[in-house]
Amino acid sequence: MNIPRNDYPKPQMMREEWLNLNGSWEFVIDSYEHGISEGYPDEKPLGGRINVPFCPESRLSGVENTDFMDCVWYKREVELPESWLKTGRCTHINFGACDYTAHIFVNGKKAGIHKGGYSSFSLDITSLLKKSGNIIAVCAEDDLRSGTQPSGKQSMQKESFGCFYTRTTGIWQTVWLENTPDSYIASLKMTPDIHSNRLTVEAECANASGRVLVAAAYYRGVEVGRESCIIYGENAVMCITLSELHLWSPDSPLLYDIVFTLEEDTLQSYFGMRSVYYSDHRFYLNDRPLFLRLVLDQGFYPDGIYTAPTDEDLKRDILLSKAAGFNGARLHQKIFEERFLYHCDVLGYLVWEEHANWGLNIQNGEAHKAFLPEWLEILKRDYNHPSIIGWCPFNETSDAQNITDLVIDAYKLTKEFDRTRPVIDTSGWYRTDKTDMEDTHDYDQNPFTFKSRYEPLRKGKQVDSGFIPFIKTLPPTLCFISEYGGIWWNPDDDKGWGYGERVKSVEELTERYRGLTTAILDNPKLCAFCYTQLTDVEQEQNGIYTYDRKPKFDIETIREINSRKAAMEE
Numbered sequence: 001m002n003i004p005r006n007d008y009p010k011p012q013m014m015r016e017e018w019l020n021l022n023g024s025w026e027f028v029i030d031s032y033e034h035g036i037s038e039g040y041p042d043e044k045p046l047g048g049r050i051n052v053p054f055c056p057e058s059r060l061s062g063v064e065n066t067d068f069m070d071c072v073w074y075k076r077e078v079e080l081p082e083s084w085l086k087t088g089r090c091t092h093i094n095f096g097a098c099d100y101t102a103h104i105f106v107n108g109k110k111a112g113i114h115k116g117g118y119s120s121f122s123l124d125i126t127s128l129l130k131k132s133g134n135i136i137a138v139c140a141e142d143d144l145r146s147g148t149q150p151s152g153k154q155s156m157q158k159e160s161f162g163c164f165y166t167r168t169t170g171i172w173q174t175v176w177l178e179n180t181p182d183s184y185i186a187s188l189k190m191t192p193d194i195h196s197n198r199l200t201v202e203a204e205c206a207n208a209s210g211r212v213l214v215a216a217a218y219y220r221g222v223e224v225g226r227e228s229c230i231i232y233g234e235n236a237v238m239c240i241t242l243s244e245l246h247l248w249s250p251d252s253p254l255l256y257d258i259v260f261t262l263e264e265d266t267l268q269s270y271f272g273m274r275s276v277y278y279s280d281h282r283f284y285l286n287d288r289p290l291f292l293r294l295v296l297d298q299g300f301y302p303d304g305i306y307t308a309p310t311d312e313d314l315k316r317d318i319l320l321s322k323a324a325g326f327n328g329a330r331l332h333q334k335i336f337e338e339r340f341l342y343h344c345d346v347l348g349y350l351v352w353e354e355h356a357n358w359g360l361n362i363q364n365g366e367a368h369k370a371f372l373p374e375w376l377e378i379l380k381r382d383y384n385h386p387s388i389i390g391w392c393p394f395n396e397t398s399d400a401q402n403i404t405d406l407v408i409d410a411y412k413l414t415k416e417f418d419r420t421r422p423v424i425d426t427s428g429w430y431r432t433d434k435t436d437m438e439d440t441h442d443y444d445q446n447p448f449t450f451k452s453r454y455e456p457l458r459k460g461k462q463v464d465s466g467f468i469p470f471i472k473t474l475p476p477t478l479c480f481i482s483e484y485g486g487i488w489w490n491p492d493d494d495k496g497w498g499y500g501e502r503v504k505s506v507e508e509l510t511e512r513y514r515g516l517t518t519a520i521l522d523n524p525k526l527c528a529f530c531y532t533q534l535t536d537v538e539q540e541q542n543g544i545y546t547y548d549r550k551p552k553f554d555i556e557t558i559r560e561i562n563s564r565k566a567a568m569e570e
Contacts, residue, residue, distance in 0.1 A: 002023075002164065003022050003514060004052075004053070004054070004060075004175050004309075005020075005053055005307075005310070007311045008092075008176040008336060009096050010120075010413075011059075011339065011342040012133075012270060012338070012385075013185075013269060014062075014142075014178065014269065015178055015223045015268075016266075017084070018177065018179070019080075020175075021052070021078065021093075021175040022175060022176075023051065023172055024052075024076075025074045025076045026046035026047070026050075026074065027048045027063065027072065027073065027075075028048050029048075029056070029065065029069050029072050030071040030139070031069075033071045033136070034140075035071065037109040038081065040137060040139070041109075041110075041135075041137045042108045043135060044161030046073055046074075048063070048166055051488060052074065052170055052175060053174050053175065053417070054172070054304055054305075054307050054308055055099075055168040055170060055304075055306060056072060056169055056302050057166050057167055057168060058168075058303060059302075060309060061134070064480075066158075066166055066167070067158065068145075068158070069142065070141065071139065071140070071141050072139075072140040072169055072170045072481050073137065074138055074140070074171060075137040075555050077133060077136075078134045078135075078136055079132060080129065080134065080177070083357040083457060084179045085131060088181060088182050089126070089180070089181060089182070090124055090181070090184065091124070091177060091178070092124055092177065092178045092179075092180065093136065093175070093177050093488065094121070094175070094176050094177070095121055095171065095175055096173025096175070096337055096338070097119065097120060097171075097172055097335070098114070098170060098172070099114065099118070099142050099148050099169060099172060100115065100116070100144070100236035100245070101114070101115050101140070102114045102139070103138070103139040103140075103141075105135075105136070105137040105139075106136055107129070107130060107135075108135070109128050110124050112130055114472055116377060117142070117149065117150065117356075117383065118150070118152075118334070118335035118355070120173070120245075131290040135138060138170075138172065140169065140170035140173065142167075142169045143313065144359050147359070147364060148360070148366045148367070149360065149370050150358070151167075151356060151358060152334050152359065153165050153334070153356075153537075154166075155299075156165040156358065161539070162539075162540075165305075165537055165538045165540075166300075166305050168199060168305050168306040168472065172306045172307050172426050175391075176452040180265055181262075181265050182218050182565070183206065183207045183208040183211060183262055183264075183265060185205050185213070185260055186204045186205060187380065188204075188260070188267075189202040189384065190202075190258075190383075191420060192272065193272065193275075193276070194273050194274065194275050194286060195275075197241060197243075198241050199242065199273070200237070200239050200270060201227075201238050201239075201240065203237075205231050205234055205235070205262060205344060206323040208231045208234070208262055211263060212229070212263075213228065213262050214226070214253050215228070215258060215259070215525070216241055216258065216261075216264075217256050217257070217258045218256060218259070219244055219256050225240040225242045225243060227240045227241075231262075234265050237452050241391065241501070247273055247286050248274040248348075249274065249285060249286060250328070251348065252270070253272070253345065253347060255271070255346070256268050256272070256273070256388075266382070270345070272345060272386025272387075274386050275420075276421055276422070278355060278436055281421075281463045281526070281527055281530060281568070282568060283389075283437075283527045290327075291527055291528065292327065292328045292350065292527065293328070293528075293529065293562050293563075294329055294350060294410060294529065294530040295321050295324060295328075295330070295531050295534045295544070296330050296483060296534065297321070297330070297532065297535075298333065298334060298534075299332075299340075300537045300538070300547075301313065301330065305382075307337075308337075314337075314339055316549065317340075317535075318340075318343055318349045319347070320534070322349065323559065324558045324562065325558060325559035325560070326534075327350055328349055328350025328387075328389070329349070329534065330352040330354065330482060330530045331353050332395070333354065333357075333358055333395060334357065335378055338381065341385045341388070344385065345385055345386055348387075350387060351385070351388045351389065352388075352389065352391075352424075353382060353391045353392070354427065355374075355378065355393050355394070357371065357393065357394045357395060357397075363528060366498075368409065371393075371410065372406075372409060372410060372413060374483070375410060375413065376413060376417065376444075377420060379391070379413075380417070380433060383399040383417070389421075389422075390423065391412070391418065391423045392423070392424040392425075392426070393407070393414060393425070394425065395427045396411065396429045396441070396557060397429055397430055397431075398428075398429055398470060403419045404432050407425050407432050407433050407434070408434050411435070412566070421453075422436035424437055424439055424482075427439055427441070427482050428482060428483060429468055429470075430470070430471065437478035437479055437480050438477045438479060439479070440466070440467070440478060441467055441468065441482060441484070442481060443484065443485070443486050443499040443532075444500075445487070445499060445500030445512060447512065447514075447515025447516050447518075450466075450484075451468050451522075454478075454520075457478060457526070458523065458525060460472060460476045463476075465505060478525070479525065480529070480530075481520050481528070481530065482529075482530045483531070483532050484520070484529070484532065485513065485516055485517075485542070486500075486532035487499065487500070487512055487542055489502065489503050489506075489509045489542070489552060489553075490546070490552070491506075493541065494537075496536070496539045496540065497539060498540065498542030499542060507555060510554070510557055510558075513558065513561060517531070517562065522567050523567060524564075524567040524568055524570070526568065527566075527568045531544075535549060549568045
């Protein structure tokens with residue numbers, strides 16, 4: 001049987017006992033939310049079919065319904081290996097992501113509920129299982145028009161418009177079952193220290209108090225560190241001293257393997273040894289200044305919308321970006337799946353991760369309840385990836401939204417959980433006094449005025465805000481142009497949009513790109529840029545590549561422009 005997206009979904013927490021549930025499920029749109037009374041959690045057929053993990057709006061799902069769907073149902077029967085049902089074993093159902101509120105039923109009984117369209121979650125369903133013919137049902141409620149849930153770039157109108165695109169409803173990442181002993185490792189938090197050659201591991205373990213957790217680290221198959229500790233309550237902490245230090249970087253993305261053993265539970269993972277910090281207009285990787293040449297990546301696909309058709313498509317986007325001379329990406333208004341981050345780790349691709357805060361009415365008191373718990377789930381899921389070098393909970397908030405309390409809370413939460421990475425409180429527009437780096441968005445298409453705007457930084461002076469209409473000046477600590485460019489170009493379609501006047505030729509586009517990018521690289525007070533964007537997305541036609549990933553002009557030329565030495569690196 002051909003199972004779509006059949007790669008292991010959590011490469012940093014791999015187990016042998018797992019079952020991929022992607023593929024054909026029963027499906028129905030429950031417009032009037034009568035699913036419970038209609039018996040959908042039980043054995044009653046739903047009438048339609050869908051190809052999981054693709055959202056029903058996508059072509060790959062087989063449904064391709066792009067209208068609003070406030071409630072949808074999924075259902076399938078699952079046969080479990082006999083060994084999974086033995087006493088002393090636990091079975092968990094895992095969801096990479098389901099937008100937005102997911103109600104999970106097993107054999108007609110409620111297994112649990114999860115709110116959040118971008119974070120992963122897991123439920124222990126052992127007590128609800130039977131020997132054969134297990135029925136799993138999922139009800140997904142998704143009302144992005146309510147203003148009470150983060151929705152990113154999903155359109156709140158029936159059709160796509162401006163910088164808002166086709167919606168994603170329900171399941172859009174892999175669903176899988178996993179079998180563990182009663183005592184198992186539930187989560188890991190791994191923090192590298194390159195100055196002491198140590199890796200600190202904080203593990204959350206279930207039903208394991210008083211038992212011993214063992215960790216063994218390997219580099220290219222050779223053991224380079226081993227440690228063990230007794231678990232107290234649900235938590236274990238250990239420091240593993242490494243006999244060999246190999247640093248992770250974009251040029252040399254060296255990774256260690258690590259195996260955790262808790263009696264009968266074995267977990268395979270990996271980690272990278274690197275440090276990141278920001279100081280005085282410079283970003284440092286492994287104590288050396290590094291200019292961040294990032295590109296905006298929104299993670300949309302023509303056939304899958306939020307979901308890449310294959311694992312190779314995830315990898316391809318990274319390779320396309322690197323081919324154009326970018327060393328990383330700002331992942332914009334979407335939380336990408338873990339396999340994308342895995343490929344970033346393996347390929348040496350820097351990531352600035354951002355939550356999908358658009359769509360959330362943060363003047364509503366429910367905004368805190370919706371945003372902060374999901375953001376913490378995201379931080380916990382992605383903390384261990386060496387490719388992630390910074391966090392940003394919000395994008396383009398305005399003071400009119402009265403956002404100060406929520407933004408400060410999100411910043412404090414992020415810093416409390418992760419003291420190793422810089423945090424931008426809210427990218428580009430209005431911000432609080434809580435941020436580790438000052439950034440701005442500037443879509444000025446004139447290279448001369450664009451360059452002139454940031455010249456005062458050289459003398460430690462504030463600058464005019466430029467693109468931002470309600471902020472007059474930016475502080476002299478500004479160091480990151482986190483959105484710029486967005487040059488409008490698609491020779492085959494003049495009905496889309498980009499920033500500024502549409503260029504008339506590839507030559508004009510190239511020269512504008514050269515002028516804008518060089519202006520940033522030549523300013524010694526700037527340490528990072530993020531060009532908008534990697535690919536076109538539906539009607540927004542300002543990508544380096546088209547929506548179907550074809551180059552729009554000579555990529556080698558763009559690579560040459562992006563790769564020139566920055567003044568900050570002198």
